[in-house]
Amino acid sequence: MPGRSIDGFGDDVIRFYGSTDRRIFEIERRCMDRDGSVISFLGETLPRGRVLDVGAGDGYTAERLNGDGRIVVAMEPDPGMVAAERSLIWASGVAQDVPFHDDSFDAAYSTWAFFLSGTSPEVLAAGLAEVQRVVRTGGLIVVIDNAGGDEFTSLTDRPLSGDPSWWVDRGFEHRTLRTSFRFDSLEEARELLEYYFGEGVREKVDKTEISYNVAAYTGVSGEVTT
Ligand SMILES: C[S@@+](CC[C@H](N)C(=O)[O-])C[C@H]1O[C@@H](n2cnc3c(N)ncnc32)[C@H](O)[C@@H]1O
Structure with a gap:
């Protein structure tokens, strides 16, 4: 993928472990939402036409949403995340500075x-304003985050979920999608969850399916505020 190295984005990039710990990331991507609730929701919600994936990672989601009249542009700042073998249009960029013209x-x-x-x-608002700039008026903006209230987030005291009121106050609709992490073995579950949450977690994990709630925020460009 042409473009800047990750360092070229300075502090604009939130560093993600996926480019350095590929094996752990492979477990995450394979076991998270195996039933495809998030992909189904996005597939039903997003229109045909040109669609931007902000922080596309390895392109897993973009690949599944691309096609049938929908052209997904996978924008990702970390070249180490990009799975270039996926047949996608890739762009190098960050939410705060999207390398495309208005609309x-x-x-x-x-x-x-x-x-x-x-x-x-403030940083969230700057990113949202920038994404609104490149999405035509009336176009959809969808954000997916952890929702909490599930077995996954109960494994840690760390705050993992966004604040729905931040989105609702700006005019987004909020819904919760219920899914799970489903692992192939207990050892795999323990390995990933210990990697996320630290040593004490291993003993708490005694099954291979962990419930996981996902927040989906849906807004209309030109109508949501920043
Ligand atoms: C947890 S991963 C999610 C990847 C992908 N969206 C998925 O669902 O598998 C977060 C991704 O966001 C990227 N990222 C970090 N800072 C970003 C920014 N400022 N703008 C856009 N993407 C960013 C990371 O490089 C990483 O690939």
């Missing part, structure tokens, strides 16, 4: 990337 897209979505808990409200 280039009919819709945009972001799954667990940038628009996350822990990102300051």
Whole structure:
């Protein structure tokens, strides 16, 4: 993928372990939402036409939404994340500075990337304003994040979920999708969850399916505020 190295984005990038710990990331991507609830929701919600994936990672989601009249542009700042073998249009960029002209897209979505808990409200607002700039008026913007209230987030005291009111106050609709992490073995479950949450978690994990709630925020470009 042409473009800047990840360092070229400076502090704009939220560093993600997926480019350095490929094996752990492979477990995450394979076991998270195996039933495809998030892909189904996005597939039913997003229009045909040009759609931007903000923080596309390895392109897993973009590949499944691309096609049948929908052209997904997978934008990702970390070259180490990009699975270039996926037949996608890739772009190098961050939510705060999208490398496209105004009104280039009919819709945009972001799954667990940038628009996350822990990102300051000012930075979130800047990213949202930038995504609105490139999505034509009336086009959809969909953000996917952790919802909490499930077995997954109960494994840690760390705040993992975004604040729905931040989105609702700006005019987004909020819904919860119920899915799970389903692992092939207990050892695999323990390995990933210990990697996320630290040593104490291993003993708490005694099954291979862990419930996981996902927040979906849906707004209309030109109508939501930043
Ligand atoms: C948890 S991964 C999610 C990847 C993908 N969306 C998925 O669902 O598998 C977060 C991704 O966001 C990217 N990212 C980090 N900072 C970003 C930013 N400022 N704008 C857009 N993407 C960013 C990371 O490089 C990483 O690939």
